[in-house]
Amino acid sequence: MTHNERFLTDFAAVAADLPGASLDWLCRVRSEAAGLLGERGLPTPKAEAWKYTNLQPVARLSLRPALTAPPRPDPAALGDLRLPCACSRMVFVNGRFAPELSTIGAGVPAVSLADALVREPGALAPWLTQEREADTARALNTAFVTDGAVIRVPAGRQVEPPIHLIYLGTDGETGAARYVRNLIAVEAGADATIFETHVSGGDTPAISSVVTQIVLGAGAALRRFTLQREGAALSHLALTEAELGAESRFENFVVSVGGRLARDEIAVRLAGRGAACVLEGVYLGRGRQHHDTTTRILHAEPAGRSREHYRGVLDGAARAVFQGRVEVAPGALKTDAYQLNENLLLSDDAEIDTKPELLINADDVKCSHGATAGSVDEEALYYLRSRGIGVRDATAMLVGGFVGALIDHWPHAGAAETLRRAAAAWLEPVVALQEAA
Amino acid sequence: MLVIDNLHVSVGGKEILRGLSLTLPAGAVHAVMGPNGSGKSTLAHVLAGREGYTVTAGTARFAGQDLLGLPAEERAHLGIFLGFQYPVEIPGVSTMYFLKAAVNAQRKHRGEPELDAMEFLKVLRREIKGLGMDEAMAQRPLNVGFSGGEKKRNEVLQLALLRPKLAVLDETDSGLDIDALKTVAAGVNALRAPDRAMLIITHYQRLLTYIVPDRVHVLSGGVIVASGGEEIAEVLEREGYAAFATTTLSAA
Numbered sequence: 001m002t003h004n005e006r007f008l009t010d011f012a013a014v015a016a017d018l019p020g021a022s023l024d025w026l027c028r029v030r031s032e033a034a035g036l037l038g039e040r041g042l043p044t045p046k047a048e049a050w051k052y053t054n055l056q057p058v059a060r061l062s063l064r065p066a067l068t069a070p071p072r073p074d075p076a077a078l079g080d081l082r083l084p085c086a087c088s089r090m091v092f093v094n095g096r097f098a099p100e101l102s103t104i105g106a107g108v109p110a111v112s113l114a115d116a117l118v119r120e121p122g123a124l125a126p127w128l129t130q131e132r133e134a135d136t137a138r139a140l141n142t143a144f145v146t147d148g149a150v151i152r153v154p155a156g157r158q159v160e161p162p163i164h165l166i167y168l169g170t171d172g173e174t175g176a177a178r179y180v181r182n183l184i185a186v187e188a189g190a191d192a193t194i195f196e197t198h199v200s201g202g203d204t205p206a207i208s209s210v211v212t213q214i215v216l217g218a219g220a221a222l223r224r225f226t227l228q229r230e231g232a233a234l235s236h237l238a239l240t241e242a243e244l245g246a247e248s249r250f251e252n253f254v255v256s257v258g259g260r261l262a263r264d265e266i267a268v269r270l271a272g273r274g275a276a277c278v279l280e281g282v283y284l285g286r287g288r289q290h291h292d293t294t295t296r297i298l299h300a301e302p303a304g305r306s307r308e309h310y311r312g313v314l315d316g317a318a319r320a321v322f323q324g325r326v327e328v329a330p331g332a333l334k335t336d337a338y339q340l341n342e343n344l345l346l347s348d349d350a351e352i353d354t355k356p357e358l359l360i361n362a363d364d365v366k367c368s369h370g371a372t373a374g375s376v377d378e379e380a381l382y383y384l385r386s387r388g389i390g391v392r393d394a395t396a397m398l399v400g401g402f403v404g405a406l407i408d409h410w411p412h413a414g415a416a417e418t419l420r421r422a423a424a425a426w427l428e429p430v431v432a433l434q435e436a437a
Numbered sequence: 438m439l440v441i442d443n444l445h446v447s448v449g450g451k452e453i454l455r456g457l458s459l460t461l462p463a464g465a466v467h468a469v470m471g472p473n474g475s476g477k478s479t480l481a482h483v484l485a486g487r488e489g490y491t492v493t494a495g496t497a498r499f500a501g502q503d504l505l506g507l508p509a510e511e512r513a514h515l516g517i518f519l520g521f522q523y524p525v526e527i528p529g530v531s532t533m534y535f536l537k538a539a540v541n542a543q544r545k546h547r548g549e550p551e552l553d554a555m556e557f558l559k560v561l562r563r564e565i566k567g568l569g570m571d572e573a574m575a576q577r578p579l580n581v582g583f584s585g586g587e588k589k590r591n592e593v594l595q596l597a598l599l600r601p602k603l604a605v606l607d608e609t610d611s612g613l614d615i616d617a618l619k620t621v622a623a624g625v626n627a628l629r630a631p632d633r634a635m636l637i638i639t640h641y642q643r644l645l646t647y648i649v650p651d652r653v654h655v656l657s658g659g660v661i662v663a664s665g666g667e668e669i670a671e672v673l674e675r676e677g678y679a680a681f682a683t684t685t686l687s688a689a
Contacts, residue, residue: 378488383525386485387539387595388513388546397538401529405578408529 003059007037010063011143017067019146020117029129033142036133043135052321052353053263053292055137058235061207065146066094066176073170075101081168081197085414086161093168095146095178101166110163113148113181124150127183127213134267137237141179141211148181148210151194155187155217162193162412169200169208169231177207188217188245195415196226198236198258205233205260212240216248218272223251225415227422230258232287239265246272246301253410254281255419256291257426263292270297270304270332279308280410282403282419284426285318285350292321299332299365308339311406313399313427314350324369325357332362339369344376344402346395396427403427438463438634439484439603444495446476446483453479455659456495461603464631468645469638470670471656472678477638478522480656481607484636485519486512499603514546516602520592520609526580532591533575536561540598564597568624585612593624604628605636610644622647642674655681 011034020026042059043050072093078101082089088108091101097112104110116124133139149165167180186192198208208230216222230236236259242250256262268277283291297306312320322341343352356369376398384394403423410416439461446454453476461467471477483490484497486509497504499515507515527535540560541551552560565572570590580588589609596604606625610618625648629635637648645653645667653670655663655678662681663669672680 377525380525380527382487382509383521383527384535384539385509386487386513386519386521387535387599388510388543389538390510390542391508393538393542394510397530397535398527401527401578403529405529 019114033139153190159192182212186220214242226254228256244275251278286315315346317349327359335365343373468650518601520606522608586617
């Protein structure tokens with residue numbers, strides 16, 4: 001059986017047990033997605049968007065999601081995942097909502113996708129029956145999705161405190177794939193902050209697929225922070241699609257430390273006049289990790305503003321990809337776009353492929369980009385060493401500072417602190433490796 | 438305490454120091470003056486252990502120990518401190534974190550217990566106050582966005598916190614207005630001690646009005662061309678380096 005055939009047989013085996021199996025429209029959407037997969041398979045490096053990230057090892061993994069009730073982790077196990085601030089919390093274990101681990105404040109407009117498919121399927125149909133799939137990696141999620149967060153912030157509302165979404169993979173079910181779909185609508189003038197934690201353990205290779213669809217109404221604001229700390233054997237495929245209304249503001253911050261293969265793909269459409277987006281992130285790789293950050297920003301209307309800044313630290317034989325595409329549509333005058341990708345390579349075997357791509361079809365716009373890759377600043381290292389700080393600690397300080405300088409100004413103190421701590425924890429073994437070298 | 442003998446140093450194949458000899462006894466404050474390109478900064482960095490310098494001949498011994506083979510951090514552990522002419526900006530590392538790491542790295546090396554956050558803060562506050570600095574600077578990223586004067590004060594703050602046996606101050610006066618210069622000089626003077634030697638490297642006589650050296654050396658073309666008392670600085674002030682430009686300046 002080829003991989004492509006296996007997509008169809010795996011889908012056929014679980015289709016009847018997937019959430020929303022009684023909804024004809026959803027079954028059709030899922031079947032079409034599975035059909036697309038059966039026909040084309042997962043994207044290959046021949047596709048421009050996947051040129052530097054090979055999914056063929058992923059295609060060999062088990063595609064079936066876990067459908068039996070997952071083992072419930074002790075709530076205490078969530079301890080170190082909690083944010084240092086009050087927040088509503090939705091916990092998903094192996095791709096399924098775990099209400100007993102979750103605390104959603106009264107009036108917080110968040111439910112699980114599986115529940116929403118039972119209670120208000122009609123409201124979800126427009127989200128899930130959108131135009132054709134962007135690619136078959138997305139189709140994979142559509143075919144098998146089991147759950148996710150549905151958050152709808154009504155016009156003018158401010159959701160406070162933040163909503164923390166925790167996606168937990170438990171050791172007991174490694175090997176089973178996880179498929180999550182989040183649907184987030186922040187209506188006109190509303191405001192929300194969301195923190196996502198993706199974490200798993202175990203050494204069994206598995207797929208963790210997350211697709212998040214975001215729609216911001218006019219003047220809405222969404223700040224989203226993500227910590228990706230998947231297990232070392234995981235393939236984490238994240239896709240975020242955001243549609244921004246006039247004068248709305250979408251800020252997306254991510255720290256990626258986990259996974260064997262991790263792709264963070266973000267497609268933002270500035271669909272209303274004067275919309276703004278900020279995409280910032282840090283990816284830290286070691287061993288044979290592969291981090292792919294792919295962003296596509298479309299300035300469709302005038303006076304949009306986009307800011308991108310990603311920093312990577314790569315050790316061992318880790319590899320990272322940064323593909324940043326900025327497209328300015330005809331008529332999107334006064335667009336202001338800026339992109340920067342900076343990389344610190346701690347070993348000779350580490351590798352970065354960075355590819356900015358500006359497609360400008362309008363006059364009177366301001367677009368710039370930059371990319372750097374290098375080792376630790378020798379002058380800074382010397383300064384620290386001249387104060388008696390050993391080369392190992394001095395290197396750690398510089399790498400920590402490189403990462404921290406970006407994270408520290410992220411607009412939520414608790415989130416920034418948590419993400420900086422996660423980055424610092426990642427750094428410790430790097431330092432140990434350097435000491436051994 | 439510091440004995441430099443016939444030191445020859447090249448950078449990128451070009452010889453910068455050409456047989457420099459200098460002896461600095463414990464407790465003494467010596468000035469090294471020289472025009473641009475005379476090798477002043479090279480001397481400072483060769484003593485501090487910057488990489489990229491090739492020593493082709495000569496020695497530099499500190500308290501009897503050969504310095505030139507040691508990495509920068511080990512020289513710091515021996516008690517050598519360089520006040521940088523251009524302190525390096527390090528984004529993302531708070532000044533406080535850096536200072537504490539430096540102090541504790543040296544304490545650890547001496548076998549003393551490391552200071553905890555509270556203990557360190559107490560010491561830091563005392564020194565910051567003594568230098569007329571703003572405590573808020575400790576929270577800022579190291580040297581990032583600091584004015585020239587703030588950077589130099591930060592160097593003297595480190596000198597005060599680390600209490601080295603040998604302080605080499607490289608152009609500590611550059612970029613300072615007169616008030617900042619007086620404060621920095623007062624900070625340095627307060628650290629003069631019988632067991633602490635200082636080497637003040639400067640282009641201008643101005644600093645030496647405030648930090649009065651025991652001896653002045655004129656560096657030109659990579660060698661010391663004159664040594665003497667304060668009167669040398671005065672000659673320089675009056676007549677410029679041309680007064681000492683004998684044979685080697687043209688080659689610098």
